[in-house]
Amino acid sequence: MDQPQTGAFVEMKGVTKHYAGVTALEGVDLTVAAGEAVCLAGENGSGKSTLIKILSGVEPASAGEIRIGGKTMSRFSPRMATAAGLMVIFQDFSLFPNLTVAENIAFAGELAGRRRFFSARSARAAARSVLDRVGVDIPLRARLETLPVAHKQIVAICRALACEARLIIMDEPTASLTEREVRALLGIIRLLKEQGVAVVFVSHKLAEVLEVSERVVVLRNGRKVVEGPAGTFDTASLAMHMTGREVRDAAPGPVPDSGDTLLRVEALDKPGSFRNVSFDLSAGEVLGITGLLGSGRTSLAKSLFGLVAPESGRIAVSGADVPLGDPVAASEARIGYVPEDRLTEGLFLTQSILRNVAVGRLGDHERGGFLQHRALAAEASGWLRRLKVKAPSVAAPVQSLSGGNQQRVVLARWMARAPRVLVLNGPSVGVDVGSKADIHDIIRDLGARGLGVIVISDDLPELLATCHRILVMKGGRMVEEIGAGSVTEDELAHRLAS
Amino acid sequence: MTGVLTRNETLVAVVIALFCIVATASDPNFLTVTTLSDLLRASIVLGILATGAMLVLISGGIDVSFTAVAVSAMYVTTTLSLALWPDMPWYLIFAASILVGAGLGAINGIFIAGFGLPTLIVTLGTLSVFRGCLLTFVGSERISALPPEMRNFSRMMIARGTTEGGDFYALPWALAALALVVFLTAFILHKTMLGRSIFAIGGSVESARRIGINVRRIQFFVYVYVGALAGLAGILQGSMGRMADPFSLVGLELSVIAAVVLGGARLVGGYGTITGTLLGVALIVLVQNSLIVIGIPSTWQSVTIGLLILLGTGLPAFQAKRAAARAG
Numbered sequence: 001m002d003q004p005q006t007g008a009f010v011e012m013k014g015v016t017k018h019y020a021g022v023t024a025l026e027g028v029d030l031t032v033a034a035g036e037a038v039c040l041a042g043e044n045g046s047g048k049s050t051l052i053k054i055l056s057g058v059e060p061a062s063a064g065e066i067r068i069g070g071k072t073m074s075r076f077s078p079r080m081a082t083a084a085g086l087m088v089i090f091q092d093f094s095l096f097p098n099l100t101v102a103e104n105i106a107f108a109g110e111l112a113g114r115r116r117f118f119s120a121r122s123a124r125a126a127a128r129s130v131l132d133r134v135g136v137d138i139p140l141r142a143r144l145e146t147l148p149v150a151h152k153q154i155v156a157i158c159r160a161l162a163c164e165a166r167l168i169i170m171d172e173p174t175a176s177l178t179e180r181e182v183r184a185l186l187g188i189i190r191l192l193k194e195q196g197v198a199v200v201f202v203s204h205k206l207a208e209v210l211e212v213s214e215r216v217v218v219l220r221n222g223r224k225v226v227e228g229p230a231g232t233f234d235t236a237s238l239a240m241h242m243t244g245r246e247v248r249d250a251a252p253g254p255v256p257d258s259g260d261t262l263l264r265v266e267a268l269d270k271p272g273s274f275r276n277v278s279f280d281l282s283a284g285e286v287l288g289i290t291g292l293l294g295s296g297r298t299s300l301a302k303s304l305f306g307l308v309a310p311e312s313g314r315i316a317v318s319g320a321d322v323p324l325g326d327p328v329a330a331s332e333a334r335i336g337y338v339p340e341d342r343l344t345e346g347l348f349l350t351q352s353i354l355r356n357v358a359v360g361r362l363g364d365h366e367r368g369g370f371l372q373h374r375a376l377a378a379e380a381s382g383w384l385r386r387l388k389v390k391a392p393s394v395a396a397p398v399q400s401l402s403g404g405n406q407q408r409v410v411l412a413r414w415m416a417r418a419p420r421v422l423v424l425n426g427p428s429v430g431v432d433v434g435s436k437a438d439i440h441d442i443i444r445d446l447g448a449r450g451l452g453v454i455v456i457s458d459d460l461p462e463l464l465a466t467c468h469r470i471l472v473m474k475g476g477r478m479v480e481e482i483g484a485g486s487v488t489e490d491e492l493a494h495r496l497a498s
Numbered sequence: 499m500t501g502v503l504t505r506n507e508t509l510v511a512v513v514i515a516l517f518c519i520v521a522t523a524s525d526p527n528f529l530t531v532t533t534l535s536d537l538l539r540a541s542i543v544l545g546i547l548a549t550g551a552m553l554v555l556i557s558g559g560i561d562v563s564f565t566a567v568a569v570s571a572m573y574v575t576t577t578l579s580l581a582l583w584p585d586m587p588w589y590l591i592f593a594a595s596i597l598v599g600a601g602l603g604a605i606n607g608i609f610i611a612g613f614g615l616p617t618l619i620v621t622l623g624t625l626s627v628f629r630g631c632l633l634t635f636v637g638s639e640r641i642s643a644l645p646p647e648m649r650n651f652s653r654m655m656i657a658r659g660t661t662e663g664g665d666f667y668a669l670p671w672a673l674a675a676l677a678l679v680v681f682l683t684a685f686i687l688h689k690t691m692l693g694r695s696i697f698a699i700g701g702s703v704e705s706a707r708r709i710g711i712n713v714r715r716i717q718f719f720v721y722v723y724v725g726a727l728a729g730l731a732g733i734l735q736g737s738m739g740r741m742a743d744p745f746s747l748v749g750l751e752l753s754v755i756a757a758v759v760l761g762g763a764r765l766v767g768g769y770g771t772i773t774g775t776l777l778g779v780a781l782i783v784l785v786q787n788s789l790i791v792i793g794i795p796s797t798w799q800s801v802t803i804g805l806l807i808l809l810g811t812g813l814p815a816f817q818a819k820r821a822a823a824r825a826g
Contacts, residue, residue, distance in 0.1 A: 082710070094708045096701035098768030099694075107698065108709040110691060118694050159709075 008067075009034045009198055010055070010086070010167055015064035017050050017222075024050040025222045027064070032167060037189060037199040037212050039230065042219035043242050043434055048202050051219070052169055055200075056088045057081035082112060085166030089173070093156040097145035102127040104144050104155050109162040130158040133195070134188045150181040157188065167198040174208050178293040178458055179493070182208045207235045220244055235461070243434040252444050252484060255285045255468050260318075262452040263335075263421045265304070268313030273299035274476040277313070281421065281452040286443060288463040289456045290496060291473030298340065300473070301425045301456045305337035306330040317421060336419035338410050340426035340456075346410045347398050353409055354380050354394040360413040383412040387442060404428075404435020411442065421452045428462060440465050460489050460496075472496060506762030509810055510777040517784055521791045528791050535667040537783055543735045543747075544754060545676045545779045549683050550727035551751075552758045552775045556687070557720045558700040558767025559617030562751045563606060564728040566628035569747040571599040571725075572732030574636055576742040579645045588651040588737075595733035596726045602628060603725015604718070611717035629748055641742040648737040672734050679727060684772050686723075696720060700767035756803060757782045760810045781806065 008031040017025040025047045032038050042048040053059040054066070057078040066073045068084045095104050106123035124140050131138060136154050144152060153173070160168050174182050189199055189212050201209045210216070213230040218241040226241050233241075263281040268274065274296035281287050291297045302308040304315065309325025316322065323329040330337075339346045348356055357380035358365075365376040381394055387408045391401055398409055407427065414422060427443065428436040443466045446453050455466055463470050464484065472480040472495060480495060487495075521528040547564055554561040575595040579586045586594075602624075609620040651671070658668040687693035695716045699706045706713055736742045759765065760781060761774025785802050789795075794802065 079710070090708070094702070094705035096698050096705055096768070098701040099697060103694065107694065111695075111710055115691050118689055118691050120688070 008032060009036075009069060011065075011067040012051075012055065013065045013067070015051070015054060015061045015066070017047075017054060017059065018062045023222055025054070025061075028219070028222075028224050030055075030217060030224075032198045032200060034166065034198055035193045035196045036214050037193060037201065037209075039209055039213045039216045040200055040202045040219065041216060041238055041242055046219040046242070047222040048219050049171075050222075052088060052171065052202060055081070055169065056086060082163065085164055086169070087160035087163060087165040087167070088169045089153075089156045089160060089171065091172045093152050095144050095152060095156055095159070098143065100141050100143060101138050101147070101155055102140040105130055105158045105162050108159055109164075112163055126162055127158065130161045133161060134158060134191060136188070150177055150184065153177070153185065154188065157192075161192075161197070165197060167200065168192070169200045169202065171202050173201055173203065179208075179496075180292060186212050207238075210234075218242055239434075239437075252286055252447065252466055252468055255282060255447075262318060263454075264314075264316045264319075266314040266316075268300070268303065268310045268315065270299065270303065270308065270310040272476075273308070274303075274310075274473070277473075277478055279471060279478065281454065283420075283450050283452055284447055285469070286447040286453040286455060286467045288467030288470035289454060289473060290458055290460070290463055290470060290492075292458065292496065295473040296476040297456050297458075297473050298425060301337070301423055301454070304330070304421075304423050304454070305335055307337070331417075334418065334420040336414035336417060336422040338407075338414060338422070338424045338427065340429055347406060349399040350397050352395045353384065353389065353391055353398055353401070356398050356409050357383060357412045357416055360417050379416055380412070383416045384409070387412045387415070388438065402435070404431040404439065407431055407435070407439060408442075411439075415446075419451065421454070422446060423454045423456065425456045426459075427455060427457065428459065436462070458496075460492050464489060464492065505774075506760065506810060507771065507774045507777055509813070510760055510774070510781055513806070513810070514777065514781050514784060517781075517788075517792070521788055524793060525791050528788070530663070530665045531661055531667040532665040533788070535669055537780070537787060538673060539668075539670060539738070540783045540787055541779050542670075542672050542676045542738070543731045544750075544757065544783060545776060546679050546727050546731040546734070547750070547754045548757045548761075548775050548779045549679055549772065550724035550731075551754050552761070552763050552770045552772070553683065553687075553696065553720055554617070554724055555755075555758055555763040555765065556700045556768065556770040557696045557717060558703065559610065559717070559720070560755070560765065561606065561617065561621045561721070561724055562755070563602075563621040563625040563628060564724055565747045565749070565751045565754075566625045566632070567599050567602045567725050568728040568732030568735065569744060570602060570628050570632045570636075570732070571595045571729035572736040572747075573632055573641075573742050573744045574598050575729075575733060576641060576644060576648070576736060577636060579648075580641070580643075584645050586645060586647060588647040591645060591648060592730065592733050596729040599729020599732065600722050600726040603722045603728070606725065607718040607721035610721060611714040625748070625751070632744055636744070638744055640744070642740065644737065644740060644742060648733075649740060652737045652740060670738065672738055675730060675734060679730070680772060680776070687772070692716065692719065697768060700769070702768075753782055753786075753803065756807050760807060 010032045012028065012030040014027045014029065015025055016027055028051060030051070040048050040051065050059065054061045057076045057080055060076065066076055073080060102124040105127035109126065110118070110123070127140055134154065134157065138147065138151050138154065144155065147155070157168065173185065177185060192199065201213065203209065210230050210233060216228060216230050216233050216238070217224060218226045218238065220242060260283055261280050262283045266278050268277045277300060289297055289300065299308050303310045306325050306327040306329060313324070314321060315324065317333045317335065320333065322333040322335070348359070354377055358376045361376060361379060362371065365372045384394060389405050389408045389412065391405060398406060401409065424443065428439050431439060440462065443453060443455065455463060457463055468484050470482045470484065471478050472482065482492065518529065547568065550564055551561060572595055575591055575598055578594070579591055606620055606624055609615050610617050654671040656669040656671055656673060660666050687696065695706065695711050698711055699713050699716055703713055732747065735747060757778035758770065758775050761771065761778030763770030763774065782803060786799055789799055789802060
């Protein structure tokens with residue numbers, strides 16, 4: 001292992017990038033020393049992805065200097081970045097689902113070594129030695145597609161290490177991990193730092209990685225707004241620097257008195273996922289359901305909307321039974337479900353924003369078999385305005401929007417259907433801080449309008465900021481009911497993990 | 499999921515075994531060296547074409563033009579040889595046909611790797627164009643007076659004879675071509691970075707690009723290689739059938755792809771095995787040649803093949819879906 005050199009491993013000075021007249025980055029300095037972990041924080045559009053692209057050689061900088069190990073790099077290319085040991089782990093990991101763990105780890109390194117022939121045995125040996133280095137055991141012959149997300153991420157890290165990475169840039173490393181998995185990841189990061197590998201976290205969900213980081217750099221609108229030791233930041237101050245305004249989550253208002261029982265769930269049972277779950281939800285109430293991964297929270301959420309069929313039990317909306325395991329019936333009972341993975345389950349990514357909202361209302365705008373396009377479009381754009389979706393045009397494809405705005409589009413689709421019960425699974429996963437606060441506002445507002453809202457999340461501040469009551473699931477059972485305002489975040493975290 | 503029992507290969511092997519048992523029960527003469535050597539002979543051309551089709555499926559594409567490539571390579575080479583050098587040695591005729599096939603495959607490669615067009619659309623187009631050009635510009639007559647060397651090749655036998663029971667059998671050297679193709683393809687797929695890159699781009703093109711695989715070059719290779727295999731299959735078909743028929747082969751492409759898919763290759767790319775492909779070919783050949791033995795009229799061939807595809811590929815897919823739903 002190389003000893004950390006004195007001074008910076010990577011130095012970027014005055015890096016500026018213009019795209020067709022738009023300034024994405026302006027005069028940004030960034031230094032990373034060997035074995036150091038740096039948090040690069042910023043909202044969507046702050047320029048952090050541009051900075052990564054420049055650092056990995058994908059995009060040339062318009063002005064400024066990049067020095068690696070003291071050497072000034074001219075005409076910096078992806079190949080040079082890789083050769084210098086700069087590796088990017090993208091949010092989707094860029095792995096191969098059909099290949100084995102061993103091959104996924106060893107492939108890039110063998111490619112870089114310009115090998116012609118392939119030996120499964122030496123690939124396994126190389127993969128084994130890297131896995132040992134991070135102290136993790138994953139079956140080498142398993143196909144990648146069979147692994148859980150947390151393991152896929154470790155495979156991605158190992159692949160970077162197999163290419164002799166000296167700086168690993170991780171894009172949104174904790175976005176799809178549960179708290180426990182984040183712990184495991186942080187352990188690996190500490191180990192890497194001891195071995196002299198530097199890490200740059202790029203994220204808008206930073207509280208979790210602050211503790212292993214030395215420094216925080218915050219970007220906003222293409223400029224570096226603040227830089228300092230990690231210890232001097234907390235979630236609130238980070239959010240303030242990132243958004244440039246004070247983001248404060250208000251506590252939810254009281255449940256309206258007239259709140260009749262809207263949704264009643266009785267003894268819902270699905271062996272292997274959740275057991276004997278019962279709860280009530282009144283009109284105007286926001287109910288949080290939380291638990292670790294594997295606690296059954298996602299299965300429960302899906303079963304409320306009929307996507308998973310429970311074996312027994314009863315779901316009733318305003319006293320009327322809803323058939324189990326039937327999304328169409330759930331939708332007719334005016335239950336809405338916003339999935340956690342909106343990219344694959346909730347949106348038609350290549351279709352326009354307007355169509356994505358309107359698709360939920362086709363049935364109501366039909367006359368004699370023909371669609372009433374104008375009314376449909378008017379209604380959809382009304383909801384887009386009310387939910388403050390920021391988009392150049394409602395005809396733009398949904399995939400061109402930021403995470404926060406995509407989530408609003410999904411919400412707009414459901415709001416257009418005038419639901420009475422809305423189940424939100426991970427409503428702010430992959431959404432930046434500013435949008436997150438807005439989404440929380442929207443959730444509180446939904447409650448105030450008399451909807452029954454169920455928020456399923458393992459983001460504890462989010463639950464505390466939006467919910468009147470929080471139900472804790474463990475091993476498929478409801479183990480605790482907590483009234484809002486009666487606990488702090490730490491207490492809640494403790495009850496969840498114990 | 500990856501258990502031996504639910505794999506397509508196992509399923510196909512079981513169906514083949516069942517077929518043989520039923521066939522032997524209804525006709526004791528079924529399980530003889532004669533039948534076996536007939537079936538093997540019938541598998542050669544299909545097997546080579548299927549190996550190529552499998553490679554394309556693994557890379558995440560689909561090729562429906564290879565039958566047109568095969569018949570064009572065969573007919574062009576035969577015509578040229580008859581016109582220019584009737585006594586051309588068989589190995590040169592074969593080499594020429596392989597080259598013509600590779601050339602036509604390169605045309606597919608240019609459109610797919612070069613211009614990034616969808617593989618199905620390109621090969622549907624070239625299927626028509628290649629065959630149309632063949633019939634319009636080269637000729638549309640069946641040639642039964644082949645170059646003598648081609649006929650000689652078809653008479654070269656690894657083994658021939660009569661068993662004690664009086665069954666006649668013959669194994670042509672053409673079988674060695676299939677063995678060679680299988681060996682070479684297996685080597686490329688499993689022992690070279692090129693082969694692993696084919697699997698990689700089939701798994702995820704974007705990821706492949708990001709780790710520095712030259713996706714275009716790999717794709718180009720795939721279509722040239724498939725073209726070359728088609729050229730070989732075409733000339734084998736011509737010489738074993740002792741006739742250069744410009745109307746042959748085309749129409750077979752879906753049966754070939756069916757064989758590959760039966761063997762476990764997935765249309766989305768990234769998956770496929772040679773064992774599976776060969777088993778798929780064996781099953782299709784059995785159905786095409788021996789359905790009559792178990793008392794099913796040969797007009798039912800395509801129905802049977804269709805049902806096999808629905809069952810053979812639908813069942814594992816259905817099981818996977820059920821498992822996913824249960825996991826919730």
